[in-house]
Amino acid sequence: MSVFLPILKKNGFLDLIHMTVCNVGSRKLGDYDDYASQGWGLFAPELTIYGFDADEEACEVANADLETRQIDWKEVHIPLALGKAEEERTLYVTKAPMCSSLYSPNEAYLSRFSGLPELVNLDFSCQVETNTLDDFCELEEINEINFLQIDVQGADLDVLEGSSKILDSISAIQIEVEFSHLYIDQPLFADVDTFLRKQGFTLFDISTSYRVRSSSPIRSNVRLGQLLWGDAFYFRDPIQSKSQNPEQILKLACIADVLSFxxxxxxxxxxxxxxxxxxxxxxxxxxxxxxxxxxxxxVNQGLSSLPIVSRIQEFLVDLDELSSLTSQLPIQNNTLPPLSVFHSEDYLRHNHRRLEHLVSLNINISRSHVLEVGAGIGDHSEFFIDRDCSIVITEGRPENVEVLRSRYPRLDVRHLDMENPLLDPNELFDIVYCYGLLYHLNKPLEAIEFMSKHTKNLLLLETCVSFGDEEAINFVKENENYPSQATSGYGCRPTRSWIYNQLKQHFEFVYMPITQPNHEQFPLDWQLGNIHEAIFARSVFIASRDKIENAILIEGIPMKQTRH
Known part of the structure; x- marks a missing residue:
């Protein structure tokens, strides 16, 4: 399903371009063969589709269906066999007409695979005149095709070779490829791939099809059988091209979106x-x-914190536009239930990886008196409960506090706004646990000071950070209407140096582990921030009143870490 195309349509960008699609082998077997059903209809009325098939009856059926539907784009299916030249060729019509080809079925080979002979074996053959896509485009004065799909059962390279002129205008191709000779003497994937790479295309993906041996009563629980054919997706890369056309780049972006890239x-x-x-x-x-x-x-992690958002921010009309756009999401007024956020698949996975790592640090936690700040809905609280800890669970959002009290009716659950925290100054805890909160605060310095005042032994801190050796807080805008975001609407992404040195002002011993949780948001090489692909970068800090003898923990800031 497209991500950006409906938005481009809504904002009028699609009205400025015309999309031309060519489908060679356009027999329609179901809705999945109908371009309008696959998202291309959003380009209408600025959409032209040319379909080609050697089966005249199939083209008549497709054209009649389009007339009945009264479509608002141009689409026509032409009974023409396309190949590499204008010539007479033999068309091998198979038992399933959709498998017919300009190449003869390799029946001896097909018989070795389950389910293929009854589809691909020969029914009859006839002579047909083939033409080239270049000749058709020249005759019809077609100067541009944006997307080309080819599915002609082994003769796909022939069609490409007959499209050498119009190919220069094509930005993306979906083409059927075979990895074994299902048809005698047909070109294989390697031949198609070599041809397209020489034309400046890059392979992005292949949807694959397998078959098992017909003679075998057994099959693997691991392997699907032998890879026989698939659909290969090729795109041009205008970013590396010396001659660029912004309109063509926009069209390519649209095509990539439709094709689920x-x-x-x-x-x-x-x-x-x-x-x-x-x-x-x-x-x-x-x-x-x-x-x-x-x-x-x-959104949960904060759109304004994403590197891509930072890079394009100057193109927003003003600096408040990002805040305005994110506030228009369907999560305003806290209508999104906390459970739907905190129990999303990504969130749960992230929690598991962080707690696994905490266990690996071999820190004695059992039977401790714990203060948990920024508990969300308490998914980390059970970690301490299971270790016979007495725990005070705190959270800044009233709606999250309601969930906490429902989940833990017998425990001490409190509302605690860490932007302006109020707690009995005489109340001390063996451990203060602050995982995933600091970067949602507008006052991180005050929060560290507050937590240190209530820490008797250990402060366990995990947070999002920024790359860099300098000391910086790096304030960011967050969506205050989201259940896991900053209540003030502003958070921060401090550098590790800033956090470490702030902790050193309150604790004699500050450690960082030589390991990181097994999750992509926890970098291993802090000198490679420019190629860190995850949305966030995160770190773990251990601040202690007493010296800790632990080979996993070091004093100082490691530049390289390993997975635990």
Whole structure:
């Protein structure tokens, strides 16, 4: 499902482009063969689709269906066999017409696989005249095709070889490829791949199909059988190209989105914004923000903290626009239930990895008196309960406190706003536990001071941080209407140096582990911040009143760490 295309449509960007699609082997077997059902309909009325199939009857059925539907785009299916030249060829019509080919079925080989002979074995053959896509485009004065799909059962390379002129205009290709000779003397994947790479295309993915041996009564629980064919997806890379056309880049971003490559679509939309964004037609900053806002885990982590958002921020009309856009999400007024956030798959996985790591540090926690700050809905609280700890569970959001009291009716659950914390100054705890809170605070310095005043032995701290050796707090905007975000609307992403040195002002001993949780948000090499791919970078700190003899913990800030 497209991420950005509906937003581009809503904001009028699709009205500025015309999308031309060509489908060679366009027989429609179901809704999955109908372009409009696959998201392409959003380009209408600025959409033209040319379908080609050697089966005249299949083309007549497709055209009649389009007329009945009264479509608002141009689509026509042409009964023409496309190949590498204008010539007479033999068409081998198979038992299942969809498997018919300009190459003869390799029946001896097909018989070795389950389910193939009854589809691909020969029914009859006939002579047909083939033409090239180049000749058709020249005759019809078609100068551009944006997306080409080819599925002609082994003759796919023939079609490409007959498209050498129009191929220069094509940005993306979906093409069926075979890895074994299902048809006699047919070109295989390696041949197609070599051809397209020479034309400047890059392979992105292959959807694969397997078959097991027909003679075998057994099959693997691990392997699906032999890889026989698949659909290969190729894209051009305009970012590396010397000659660039912003309109073509926008079209390519749209195609990538339709074909379920949203990461590539996003990269192209950002590239357009940064390089051509002074032209309103290519300032896609709002589209990017709105697209990212569809992912609760990103909103939960704070859109403004994402590197891509920082890079495009200057293209927003003003600095308040990001806040305005994120506040328009369907989570305003705390309508999103806390459980739907804290018990999302990503959140639960992240919790598991952090607690696994905490166990690996071999810190004596059992039977301690614990203060947990920023508990959310208490998914970490059970860790201490299971270790016979007496625990005071605190949280700043009233709606989260309600969930906590429902989950732990017999425990001491309190509302504690860590932006302005109030606690009996004489109340001390063996351990203060602060995992995942500090970076949601607008006053991190005051929070560290407060926690230190109530720590008798240990402060366990985990937070998002920024790369860099300097001491910096790095304030960011967050969505205060989201159950796990900053209650003030502002958080921070301090550097490790800043946190470490602040802790040293309150604790004699400050440690960091030589290991990191087994999660992509915890970097291993802090000198490679420029290639860190995860949304966040996180670190763990242990502040102690007493010296800890532990080979996993070191005093100082490690530049390289390992997975525990």
């Amino acid at each position: 949203p990461d590539y679509a996003l990269e192209l939309l950002e590239y357009l914004t940064l390089n051509y964004g002074k032209d309103p037609k290519y300032n896609l900053s709002k589209v990017i923000i709105e697209g990212l806002s569809q992912f609760p885990e990103l």
